Amino acid sequence: MGKYRYQELLRELQHVEHKLKGIERESNQTRSKKLMRRQEGLHAQYTSLAIQTNAGNLRHVVCSLYTERGLSMKEFANEIEVSESEIHDLIRKGMVTERLLDLICTYFQIQKTPVFMRYIQ
Numbered sequence: 001m002g003k004y005r006y007q008e009l010l011r012e013l014q015h016v017e018h019k020l021k022g023i024e025r026e027s028n029q030t031r032s033k034k035l036m037r038r039q040e041g042l043h044a045q046y047t048s049l050a051i052q053t054n055a056g057n058l059r060h061v062v063c064s065l066y067t068e069r070g071l072s073m074k075e076f077a078n079e080i081e082v083s084e085s086e087i088h089d090l091i092r093k094g095m096v097t098e099r100l101l102d103l104i105c106t107y108f109q110i111q112k113t114p115v116f117m118r119y120i121q
Contacts, residue, residue: 006053006064007108013049014111020046058101058119059091065108080107095121 020042027035054060066076073091077084080103089095096104096119105112 004065004068006068007110009049009053010055010061010065010108010110013046013053013055014113016042016046016049056115058096058116059094061110061116062087062104063091065110080104090119094119097121 020039023035023039023042027039050056053064066073069076071079073087074084077087082100082103086097086100090100098117098120101112101116101120104110105116
């Protein structure tokens with residue numbers, strides 16, 4: 001693991017999710033025990049990573065990512081060129097604009113998932 005462990009775990013989770021969706025599409029066309037075993041293994045890995053990262057909670061994800069880098073809320077806001085109150089609204093109230101979500105995902109090089117998008121106000 002590199003310097004930013006949480007970020008790597010989050011990327012791995014998103015990668016496993018992508019592979020899982022591919023297997024689900026494939027299994028809709030072809031039923032095989034091999035595919036079912038692969039799907040079960042990936043699902044177990046996905047569940048474990050999702051629990052470990054709390055990936056469904058955008059507030060937790062963003063706070064974990066910027067604190068892992070040693071940044072305060074104000075420093076992170078300055079890094080992505082937004083106001084501190086925008087970051088505060090996300091962390092404390094769960095409110096985010098699509099623009100802010102795009103900036104965060106780009107900064108941390110993570111995918112803008114449907115789970116994250118439900119936080120958009």
